[in-house]
Amino acid sequence: MRIKEHPILNFNHQKEIHFTYNGRAMIGYEGDTIAAALYDNGIRHFSDSVLHKRPRGLYCAIGNCGSCYMQVNGNDNVKTCMTLLEENMEVISEMSENDD
Amino acid sequence: MINRDLVIIGGGPAGLSAAKVALDAGMNVTLIERFNQLGGQLIKQTHKFFGSKLQYAKTRGFEIAKILIDDLSTYSEDRLQILLDATCVGLYPDKVLTVYQYNKYLKYKAKSVIVATGASEKVLAFENNDLPGIYGAGAIQTIMNIYGIQPGKEVVMVGSGNIGLIVSYQLIQAGVKVKALLEASSTIGGYLVHASKLKRLGVDLLTNTTVKKALGKDQLEKIITVRLDDQWKEIPGSEKEIETDVLCISVGLSPLHQLMSMAGADMLDISELGGLVPKKTCDYETSIKNVYACGDVTGIEEASSAMVEGRICGLMAANHLGFKHPNALELENDLNNQLCVLRQGPCGEKIRCGLKKAGEINV
Numbered sequence: 001m002r003i004k005e006h007p008i009l010n011f012n013h014q015k016e017i018h019f020t021y022n023g024r025a026m027i028g029y030e031g032d033t034i035a036a037a038l039y040d041n042g043i044r045h046f047s048d049s050v051l052h053k054r055p056r057g058l059y060c061a062i063g064n065c066g067s068c069y070m071q072v073n074g075n076d077n078v079k080t081c082m083t084l085l086e087e088n089m090e091v092i093s094e095m096s097e098n099d100d
Numbered sequence: 101m102i103n104r105d106l107v108i109i110g111g112g113p114a115g116l117s118a119a120k121v122a123l124d125a126g127m128n129v130t131l132i133e134r135f136n137q138l139g140g141q142l143i144k145q146t147h148k149f150f151g152s153k154l155q156y157a158k159t160r161g162f163e164i165a166k167i168l169i170d171d172l173s174t175y176s177e178d179r180l181q182i183l184l185d186a187t188c189v190g191l192y193p194d195k196v197l198t199v200y201q202y203n204k205y206l207k208y209k210a211k212s213v214i215v216a217t218g219a220s221e222k223v224l225a226f227e228n229n230d231l232p233g234i235y236g237a238g239a240i241q242t243i244m245n246i247y248g249i250q251p252g253k254e255v256v257m258v259g260s261g262n263i264g265l266i267v268s269y270q271l272i273q274a275g276v277k278v279k280a281l282l283e284a285s286s287t288i289g290g291y292l293v294h295a296s297k298l299k300r301l302g303v304d305l306l307t308n309t310t311v312k313k314a315l316g317k318d319q320l321e322k323i324i325t326v327r328l329d330d331q332w333k334e335i336p337g338s339e340k341e342i343e344t345d346v347l348c349i350s351v352g353l354s355p356l357h358q359l360m361s362m363a364g365a366d367m368l369d370i371s372e373l374g375g376l377v378p379k380k381t382c383d384y385e386t387s388i389k390n391v392y393a394c395g396d397v398t399g400i401e402e403a404s405s406a407m408v409e410g411r412i413c414g415l416m417a418a419n420h421l422g423f424k425h426p427n428a429l430e431l432e433n434d435l436n437n438q439l440c441v442l443r444q445g446p447c448g449e450k451i452r453c454g455l456k457k458a459g460e461i462n463v
Contacts, residue, residue, distance in 0.1 A: 002248055002249055006273060007273055008160070008273065011247075039251075044232040058239055059239060060221060061239035061243060062239070063134055064220040
């Protein structure tokens with residue numbers, strides 16, 4: 001959920017950006033990273049780990065840890081916490097059962 | 101291959117400050133930043149800084165970032181090249197750098213390199229610590245203060261150092277309930293002024309308590325806490341369940357040493373500095389000639405000291421290559437003095453001890 005009122009900061013959530021997550025239409029805002037927009041849409045579970053298929057989501061949110069990798073516009077292992085959301089982006093969870 | 105006098109890796113408080121002084125001394129500079137904007141972790145810090153006026157005390161972190169970035173706005177593009185969305189993926193002893201930006205690899209050859217890569221957050225070992233919903237304190241600040249998103253309905257904080265205390269307060273400012281703050285030791289780690297603020301707002305500060313286990317299907321639903329005795333051993337039967345959708349881990353930082361290690365610099369493992377750090381001279385030069393390091397990558401400290409170290413580093417890099425800063429000597433003395441002041445008193449004990457172990461004499 002977006003912060004409506006804040007004693008110090010002003011957030012400019014003006015321009016909508018449309019994208020899909022596993023085929024579902026979603027809306028984020030200009031300036032969001034992919035991870036931020038997904039998070040705001042209630043998505044915490046981004047992908048599954050390769051070996052043990054454990055749920056993965058954000059951890060560090062600044063590009064250090066690699067926990068938020070997803071497939072974006074056909075490219076694998078995109079750091080969604082560092083990549084800005086763009087209009088019509090296709091974001092797909094990297095689930096290990098799809099890897100055959 | 102692009103030739104530069106100085107390449108700085110990291111556009112946070114240390115890197116920005118280094119750039120300013122090196123530019124003033126006449127060097128041409130390339131500044132490499134991984135994120136899409138400069139400022140490092142300052143951009144999400146909404147609290148007012150301590151220290152003195154010289155390090156922008158009483159100014160909020162994100163405003164300090166603006167000041168440091170504005171300080172660089174007067175230089176032409178050939179003097180200062182800023183690469184955003186650019187990750188340095190290779191640093192070699194001959195000062196060749198590989199930089200990855202927009203699906204391309206760029207190759208730089210520098211006369212000097214300043215490594216100001218900062219730090220990453222430590223994790224805590226407990227069952228299911230990888231569940232989504234469990235984040236570092238920095239991640240919480242990013243989601244809240246940069247993107248304006250509430251990280252969850254309720255948060256349990258682990259760790260009562262200054263970051264844990266400040267981020268708890270910031271969560272409340274963002275309208276999120278902080279259910280409890282857990283601290284494994286018997287005392288609060290950070291400043292009491294921050295802790296009292298939380299107490300007044302009704303946050304339970306639970307000392308001698310840690311998280312034993314996280315539970316949830318695809319994301320965090322609840323945690324099990326446990327009390328610890330004086331030997332940090334779990335007290336059987338003291339487990340308690342707390343429902344929460346977010347657990348915030350704030351148990352310290354470790355230096356992002358990887359590029360230094362890759363370049364083959366001599367490294368030291370010093371727990372007071374946060375782990376592996378490059379060995380350096382009092383001129384901030386690492387064991388590789390004309391490769392310098394400053395800020396959290398040389399030991400975990402505050403942004404205030406990172407800025408001062410950055411300035412010293414910029415000055416040293418310029419000096420060693422024969423670039424003359426207009427008031428080099430005066431500046432050097434003043435900056436070293438600022439560091440001493442920042443590190444004095446009981447709060448500077450840990451860093452002074454770490455720097456002594458690292459063999460720095462002027463502490």
